[in-house]
Amino acid sequence: MYGKGILKGLGVTWKRFWNTYIDDIAWLIRGKKRYYTEEGVKHRSSKNTRGIFTVQYPEERLILPEEARYLPFLVYDEGENGKKEVRCTSCGICAKVCPPQCIWIVRSNDPNTGRPIPEPTEFFIDADICMNCGFCAEYCPFDAIIMDHDFEIASYSRNVYNMEKLLKPASYYRSIRPENYARNEAERKAKEEAKAAKAAGAQKATAA
Amino acid sequence: MMTTPASTTTIDLVQRFPGSVSADTRPGYSGFIVEKDKLVEVATAIRDEFGFDLLTAVTGVDYLPENKMEVVYHAYKTTGGPGLCFKVQVPREDPVEVPSLIHIYPGVDLQEREAWDLLGIKFTGHPDLRRILMWEGFEGHPLRKDWKEAFYEEDAKPFKSRWPDGKFYMAEDNTPLKDNLNFPQNFDPEKWIPEDDQMLYQSLKRYTVKNEEGLETDRIVVNMGPQHPSTHGVFRAAITLDGETIVGLKPVVGYLHRNHDKIGERNTFLQNMPFTDRLDYFNSMSNNFGYAIAVEKLMNIPVAERADYIRVIMAELSRIQNHLVFIGMLLNDLGAMYTPALYAFEERELILDIFEAVSGARMMCNYLRFGGVVRDIPEDVMQKIKDMVFERLPAKTDEMDRLLSENEVLVSRLKGVKVLDAETAIKYSVTGPVLRAAGVPYDLRRADPYSVYDRFDFDVAVRQNGDMYDNYAIRLDEIRQSLRILEQAVKGIPQGPINSQKPQYQVRVPAGEAYGRIESPKGELAFYVVSNGKPNPWRYHVRPASFVNITALEEMCIGTKIADFVALLGMLDIVMGELDR
Numbered sequence: 001m002y003g004k005g006i007l008k009g010l011g012v013t014w015k016r017f018w019n020t021y022i023d024d025i026a027w028l029i030r031g032k033k034r035y036y037t038e039e040g041v042k043h044r045s046s047k048n049t050r051g052i053f054t055v056q057y058p059e060e061r062l063i064l065p066e067e068a069r070y071l072p073f074l075v076y077d078e079g080e081n082g083k084k085e086v087r088c089t090s091c092g093i094c095a096k097v098c099p100p101q102c103i104w105i106v107r108s109n110d111p112n113t114g115r116p117i118p119e120p121t122e123f124f125i126d127a128d129i130c131m132n133c134g135f136c137a138e139y140c141p142f143d144a145i146i147m148d149h150d151f152e153i154a155s156y157s158r159n160v161y162n163m164e165k166l167l168k169p170a171s172y173y174r175s176i177r178p179e180n181y182a183r184n185e186a187e188r189k190a191k192e193e194a195k196a197a198k199a200a201g202a203q204k205a206t207a208a
Numbered sequence: 209m210m211t212t213p214a215s216t217t218t219i220d221l222v223q224r225f226p227g228s229v230s231a232d233t234r235p236g237y238s239g240f241i242v243e244k245d246k247l248v249e250v251a252t253a254i255r256d257e258f259g260f261d262l263l264t265a266v267t268g269v270d271y272l273p274e275n276k277m278e279v280v281y282h283a284y285k286t287t288g289g290p291g292l293c294f295k296v297q298v299p300r301e302d303p304v305e306v307p308s309l310i311h312i313y314p315g316v317d318l319q320e321r322e323a324w325d326l327l328g329i330k331f332t333g334h335p336d337l338r339r340i341l342m343w344e345g346f347e348g349h350p351l352r353k354d355w356k357e358a359f360y361e362e363d364a365k366p367f368k369s370r371w372p373d374g375k376f377y378m379a380e381d382n383t384p385l386k387d388n389l390n391f392p393q394n395f396d397p398e399k400w401i402p403e404d405d406q407m408l409y410q411s412l413k414r415y416t417v418k419n420e421e422g423l424e425t426d427r428i429v430v431n432m433g434p435q436h437p438s439t440h441g442v443f444r445a446a447i448t449l450d451g452e453t454i455v456g457l458k459p460v461v462g463y464l465h466r467n468h469d470k471i472g473e474r475n476t477f478l479q480n481m482p483f484t485d486r487l488d489y490f491n492s493m494s495n496n497f498g499y500a501i502a503v504e505k506l507m508n509i510p511v512a513e514r515a516d517y518i519r520v521i522m523a524e525l526s527r528i529q530n531h532l533v534f535i536g537m538l539l540n541d542l543g544a545m546y547t548p549a550l551y552a553f554e555e556r557e558l559i560l561d562i563f564e565a566v567s568g569a570r571m572m573c574n575y576l577r578f579g580g581v582v583r584d585i586p587e588d589v590m591q592k593i594k595d596m597v598f599e600r601l602p603a604k605t606d607e608m609d610r611l612l613s614e615n616e617v618l619v620s621r622l623k624g625v626k627v628l629d630a631e632t633a634i635k636y637s638v639t640g641p642v643l644r645a646a647g648v649p650y651d652l653r654r655a656d657p658y659s660v661y662d663r664f665d666f667d668v669a670v671r672q673n674g675d676m677y678d679n680y681a682i683r684l685d686e687i688r689q690s691l692r693i694l695e696q697a698v699k700g701i702p703q704g705p706i707n708s709q710k711p712q713y714q715v716r717v718p719a720g721e722a723y724g725r726i727e728s729p730k731g732e733l734a735f736y737v738v739s740n741g742k743p744n745p746w747r748y749h750v751r752p753a754s755f756v757n758i759t760a761l762e763e764m765c766i767g768t769k770i771a772d773f774v775a776l777l778g779m780l781d782i783v784m785g786e787l788d789r
Contacts, residue, residue, distance in 0.1 A: 005614030012611040013547060045561055047595040053554050065561075067583070069568035092371035097713040099479035101367050104374030116372070124376040133482035133574045138582065139713040147568065158378065 020051040036060055066177050069134045069147035071127055074166040075173050084167060087144035089118035094136035094145050102129035103136065123166055127159035143184045149176045220258070221292075225250055232295060236506075236720020236739075239280075239293030244306060247296050251281070251312050259285050260292050261634050262650070263313035265723070265751040267736045268323035272353040275300045277329055280736065281309070282723055286634055286648055288655035293723065298329075308334040315637025318459075318759045319751075326351035326469065338407055341462040341788065345400070350467055357470065364744045365474055408446055408458055427455060430770065434463050438541050438774040441784030445761070445773070452769050457762040461755075464788035472748030477503055477715050477739075478578070480748060485572040487733075487750060488786040490530050493522040493563065494728040496576035501658055502724025502735035503578050507717050512708045515580035516660045517701040521593065522563070522575065523726070524690040524697070528601060529556040530729035531641075531683040531690075534781050535608060538680060541778040542621060548612060555604050558596060565589045578715055580707030590698075597694045605687050613681065622676040625772055627779050628764055629674050636760035640731025640753055642780060645682040646674035652727035659726075663700070664693045679779045686729075714743055721747075728753055730781050750789055754782040 027034040034040040041060055044053060055062055072094075076084040095103040104124040110117050137147045148168075153159060174181040221240055222229050228246035232239050242250045254260050260283035267280040276297050284291040296306050308331035309316050320331045321340040328349035331337055339346065348355050359379065361367050369375050409429060418424055433444035442463035448456035468487070472480050484499045485492035497519055504511060511519075533556055536549030560570040566585050567575035575582055585593070612618055628638060630646040643650055651668040653661040669685035671678035709715075719741040725734035731753030738747035757780045764776050 002616060005616050005619065009611045009615045012607055016551075045558065047558070047592065047600045049554075049558075053557070065565035065568075065589075067566065067568040068564055090372065093713060095371040095374070096366040097476075097478065098366075098370075099475060099482050101365055101370055103370060104376040105371045106374045107372035122374065122376075124374060126376075126378070129379065131482055132569065132572065134568055135478070135482070135574075135713070139711065160376075160378065 023051040038063065064149050066179055068149055069137070070132055070151045071130055071148050071153065071161075072125060072134075072136050072145045072166075073148045073168045074123060074163065075144055075146055075170050076167050077170050086119060086167065087142050087170075088120050088123065089142060089144070090116075090120035090123075091118075091141070093139050093141065097135045097139050099133055099135065100129050100131050102126040102131075120163065123163040125161045125166060127153065127161055143188075146173050146177070146180075221250075221254075221294075224253060224257070229294075232293075236718060238721075239295060241295050241297060244296050244298055247307050248309065248312065250294065251309050254283055254292060254294065255312055258292070259287075262286050262639075263309070263315055263637055264291075264639070264725070264732055264756070265734055265736060265749075266309075266316050266319035266323060267747070267749045267751070268327035268329050268351070269738060269747045269749075270300070270327055270351065270353050272300070277304045277327065279306050279323065279329060280721075282734070282736075283313075284656070286650045286655075288650070290656065291723075303330045304328060305330045305332050307332050308337075310334055313637065314635050315756065315759050317636075318755060322755075325349070326467075328352060336458075339462075341465040341467075343462070344407065351469055351473075357467070363474070364742070365476060365479060408460065432773060434460070439777065440537070440782055441787075443777075443782065443784060443787070445777070447765070447770065447773065449770060452771070454765045454768055454770055454773065457765045457773075459758050459761055461758070461784075462788055464784045466789065468750060468789035469748055472750075473745055475745075475748075476743045477717055477745060478713060480745070481576065482572065482574040484735075484750075485574055486785055487752060487789065488728065488730060488754070488783045489571055490533065490783060491523075491526045491729055492571060492573040493519075493526045493575060494726060494733065496573065497523050497659075498724055498726040498728065498733045499735050500576040500578060500724075501726060502722050502737045503715075503717065505722035505724055506720055506737055506739055507578060507715065509579050510708050511659070512580040512705050513660075513702050514584075514704045515706045515708075517697050518581050518585060518706065519576060520660055520664075520697050521585075521694060521701070522566075522573075524694050525559050525562065525593070525596075527690050527729040528687050529559045530781075531687050532556060532605075532608065534683055534729075535612070535680065538775070538778045539612070539618075541774050542618070544618075548608070551604075551608065551611070555601065558600070562589060562593055562596070565592075577707060577709075577711070579709035580705070584706050593694075594698055597691060597698055601687075602691055605684065605691070609684055613684070619677065622680055622775075625676045625768070625775070626764075627674055627676055627679050627776060628760060632763055633674070633760065636763060637756050638731070638760050640727070640729070640757065640781075641669075641682050641686060642679060642731070642757060644669060645671045645678040647672045652725060652732060656725070658724075661693075664696045666692045676775060676779060717741070717743075717745075725751070730754055730783065730786070731757055733786075750786075752786040752789065754780070754784075754787040755789075758782060758787065 024034055036059060041055060042063060045062065074088055076086045079085045090105050090107040092105055095105050102125055105120050106122040107116050108119050108121040109115065134147050136145045222231060225246060228243040229240050229250060232241050262284045263281060264284055265282040269278045269280060271278060277300050279296045281294050282291055298304050298306055306329055308320055318340060320334055321337060323329045324331060324337050325339040325342050326349055427448040427450055430447045430449055431444060432447060433439040434442040444460040446458045446460060447454055471483060480499060481496060484495040487495045532552040536552035539548040563573050564570045566589055567573040628642060628646050630648050633643045633646045634648060647670060649668045649670040654668050666689045669682050669689050671682045717739040719739055721738045723734060723736050725732055733753050734751035736749040737745050740746045765773055
């Protein structure tokens with residue numbers, strides 16, 4: 001029969017049309033909100049989603065997975081009296097691995113001896129050149145540079161981040177990437193323990 | 209599957225042409241070196257006697273220290289099996305001349321033009337040797353090793369100005385009009401009249417006809433694009449028309465050209481990985497896959513088994529979303545605005561959610577590393593992949609099928625409109641679904657298995673007519689086959705490490721060459737990488753599926769109506785990020 005295929009296709013769109021109401025009504029009956037709530041957004045991007053699929057940004061936001069990456073930032077640990085203990089040792093691995101070469105690091109030298117000390121004096125990231133690949137964070141041996149979740153950086157001028165702009169506390173890191181943070185902390189702890197054990201061993205050896 | 213050991217052909221070819229063919233004995237290299245004068249004869253024999261009917265890649269390499277240029281050809285059999293690599297070496301003196309193979313393998317057309325454009329290798333006998341990616345009037349050949357681009361800093365990354373004394377500067381402070389542009393001598397932009405259009409129309413001139421009264425009539429030339437909603441980006445086709453019928457067509461590309469190859473040669477091996485994402489930006493996982501395979505071949509390292517499965521899962525998921533969006537966009541091109549496209553995009557979004565959760569980015573995934581992948585799939589994401597593969601995607605594929613496949617309007621629009629027949633498709637080096645829709649069951653996952661594809665049970669989707677309807681339907685077939693692969697991969701994924709190597713930001717790659725190829729959703733995607741033992745590749749060449757596939761565009765369109773051009777171009781499923789590189 002001519003026109004059967006069209007009717008079949010129309011059946012699909014017809015079903016899709018009703019689906020836009022079914023979930024809405026079901027959620028209404030259950031007294032839950034399908035829109036403008038985290039639960040609703042989660043449901044809409046799950047495998048069971050049907051009906052209205054779009055997310056009303058910026059009122060609603062997709063929930064970013066932990067691994068989401070956007071522009072790196074530098075982590076500092078909060079020391080006593082709010083002192084910023086920058087984790088970066090200016091080893092330069094991130095600057096070397098960066099594919100578009102958008103990282104500039106100025107290594108600091110001890111004014112007395114002239115030897116390099118493990119802390120950067122200045123750190124630049126040209127955010128407009130950065131391609132968000134995440135290599136810097138991936139290969140940093142000190143977990144000092146981490147990919148951020150903040151993607152709303154539109155501005156009227158060029159975004160060049162210096163150290164002041166880049167530094168964010170470790171607590172922020174924990175808040176956006178709890179699993180990674182926990183893993184890193186465990187690794188650091190294990191490393192320190194191993195170091196202590198080794199030192200103790202060495203002490204024992206010398207004592208013996 | 210045919211498996212001819214490469215060694216047998218080796219002996220044959222040298223014996224067949226004693227004195228003019230020799231095996232390439234440089235360490236890390238393989239294949240043969242053919243004398244320049246005998247190239248056409250040898251290539252004819254390779255096609256007709258040895259049966260290598262599909263010439264996939266033509267690559268020019270500039271060996272500056274040895275003062276020679278090399279053209280590398282990779283030929284394969286459409287019946288499967290390993291390929292044949294033959295090379296021509298010519299001294300690096302002006303002009304560098306190599307005989308064109310266009311009369312034996314017409315598929316080399318655009319690739320030879322590319323080698324001429326970027327490396328200045330003159331292919332004698334090529335009927336239309338114009339620049340293709342750079343603009344006419346451009347001075348120099350940018351892929352030559354002694355050519356330096358604007359903003360040139362150093363020969364290789366990492367640049368010295370970054371660390372330890374980072375002297376920060378903004379790129380635009382090297383003022384565009386001083387350093388960014390390199391004008392030829394005595395050049396005045398105010399007085400310049402571009403030649404490229406004239407040359408382009410010259411190449412379309414052959415369609416001028418004499419009518420009965422002896423009057424010469426020019427055909428009408430219509431420019432589709434570069435700004436045309438149907439061309440999927442900035443693609444331009446100069447079409448010669450006789451009434452409504454297309455009698456000639458020249459694709460004009462390069463509007464998005466960024467010299468990916470040159471960037472790649474400046475980068476270290478690892479740094480290229482995120483750049484490959486930007487090729488076919490719909491399938492960054494597949495692009496990573498191809499590049500990783502090429503470099504792993506060169507490094508001669510194994511891939512962790514679990515990582516291989518993860519790679520297959522990601523590549524097949526990206527194939528599914530690519531094909532779904534292809535169908536949606538095809539319907540857009542045909543005038544069924546947005547309904548199928550948005551249905552397709554819904555599934556694509558869910559698949560991109562998976563990519564984002566494992567790799568951190570939806571489109572620019574940068575997920576693969578040499579020897580494995582960057583991180584394991586978390587448990588909840590694995591569950592989501594299972595849900596998608598076993599429940600949602602099969603249902604949604606069927607829904608798409610129900611929505612469109614029998615629709616009489618669509619069927620009468622698509623059925624019987626020819627795209628390519630098998631012979632022409634092979635002649636023009638077309639690969640991917642377009643080739644398979646023409647009845648050639650050539651799928652690299654079967655023909656030359658890579659990764660762990662030989663462990664999975666699936667059929668090579670193939671259709672016989674090579675018309676538009678088959679080209680549409682084969683995409684649905686392929687989605688179903690991909691789902692079959694995914695089901696097995698998700699079930700059979702072993703536990704274990706995800707990388708056979710230690711994470712390292714500077715990999716050691718021994719000297720040599722490697723040609724890594726995969727079946728990307730759009731066709732054969734291949735990377736030809738040459739290393740000289742340094743941290744940067746000496747040559748990094750991408751053989752994109754879209755670029756080679758449009759070689760056949762003229763052949764496809766001649767004789768059809770101009771209204772079909774949009775649909776025919778849609779059939780090739782081009783992506784400009786990959787085409788223009």
